[in-house]
Amino acid sequence: DSGVTQTPKHLITATGQRVTLRCSPRSGDLSVYWYQQSLDQGLQFLIQYYNGEERAKGNILERFSAQQFPDLHSELNLSSLELGDSALYFCASSVGGRGLAGELFFGEGSRLTVL
Amino acid sequence: AQSVTQPDIHITVSEGASLELRCNYSYGATPYLFWYVQSPGQGLQLLLKYFSGDTLVQGIKGFEAEFKRSQSSFNLRKPSVHWSDAAEYFCAVVRNRDDKIIFGKGTRLHILP
Numbered sequence: 001d002s003g004v005t006q007t008p009k010h011l012i013t014a015t016g017q018r019v020t021l022r023c024s025p026r027s028g029d030l031s032v033y034w035y036q037q038s039l040d041q042g043l044q045f046l047i048q049y050y051n052g053e054e055r056a057k058g059n060i061l062e063r064f065s066a067q068q069f070p071d072l073h074s075e076l077n078l079s080s081l082e083l084g085d086s087a088l089y090f091c092a093s094s095v096g097g098r099g100l101a102g103e104l105f106f107g108e109g110s111r112l113t114v115l
Numbered sequence: 116a117q118s119v120t121q122p123d124i125h126i127t128v129s130e131g132a133s134l135e136l137r138c139n140y141s142y143g144a145t146p147y148l149f150w151y152v153q154s155p156g157q158g159l160q161l162l163l164k165y166f167s168g169d170t171l172v173q174g175i176k177g178f179e180a181e182f183k184r185s186q187s188s189f190n191l192r193k194p195s196v197h198w199s200d201a202a203e204y205f206c207a208v209v210r211n212r213d214d215k216i217i218f219g220k221g222t223r224l225h226i227l228p
Contacts, residue, residue: 002158042220043159043205056215090158103149104216106158 003027006091006107014115018079021110025072025093031055032074033094033104034066038087049074050096081114088112119208121219129227130198136191136222138206147209148189149216150180154202162204165189176200201226 003026013019025032034046036059045058049068060066063081068074078085088111092104120139128134140146147166151159163174170182180191189206206219 002160004158043218045215045218048215058215092159103161103164104151104159106160108156108158 002105002107004091004093004105004107006089006110008110009108010111010113012113012115013081015081015083017081017114018077019081019112021076021078021089021091021112023074023076023091023093023107025074025091026105029093029095029105030072031094031096032068032072033092034060034074034076035090035092036087037090037109041087043090046076078112081112083114086112086114119206119217119219121204121206121222123222124220125223125225127225127227128196131195134191134193134196134200134224136204136206136224138189138191138219139187140189140206140208141187142208142210144210145182145184146211148180148182149207149209150174150178150189150191151205151207151218152176152202153205153221159205162191196224196226198226198228200224 005024007022030051033048036044046060047066048056052068063079066076088109090109092106118141149164150162152162153159162178163172165172165182173179178193203221203223205221208217
């Protein structure tokens with residue numbers, strides 16, 4: 001158990017819809033990272049938040065947005081969903097936003113299926 | 116641009132055999148190097164890391180990796196694999212303490228009984 005909690009574990013929705021994925025980081029971790037994993041694209045970094053502020057941005061679509069709340073949990077919002085958005089979405093956390101940035105602790109992921 | 120390459124997409128070994136998974140990075144200076152494992156249906160878990168010092172690092176689950184500066188490589192090894200080692204393995208690189216992590220595309224390990 002990594003200590004990172006993601007909900008829901010599975011989600012099935014239709015094209016054009018909007019979903020919210022939730023992540024609770026490990027106790028004491030200030031950074032949250034979101035990744036998308038699909039068979040064709042592999043593991044893609046989406047975005048990082050550190051203590052409530054956006055720290056780094058990766059290949060995140062404009063239809064996607066995220067935020068980190070004062071209690072440090074994070075939500076990833078996916079809107080106007082397309083079939084190609086079907087993927088496993090991982091949240092990871094780390095102690096800091098700078099320093100030893102590679103030591104990430106991953107949740108078990110939220111599997112999104114868009115029909 | 117910094118990148119990390121895992122040349123083998125799939126590798127199959129017999130249970131009890133030795134294993135080596137390859138990882139190469141492209142960056143002038145010595146980065147921070149990591150290996151993560153993803154078991155089926157699970158998130159990624161850190162196996163081991165290299166920051167500096169001894170070039171042979173030990174990790175969890177009996178894995179080790181050796182950093183070779185001359186070859187820009189950080190290969191993962193295990194002397195005798197177990198069926199439970201079947202998983203996907205990701206090599207990762209961080210250029211410096213303030214940079215973001217870059218993951219390779221992964222190597223899927225299959226174990227023959």
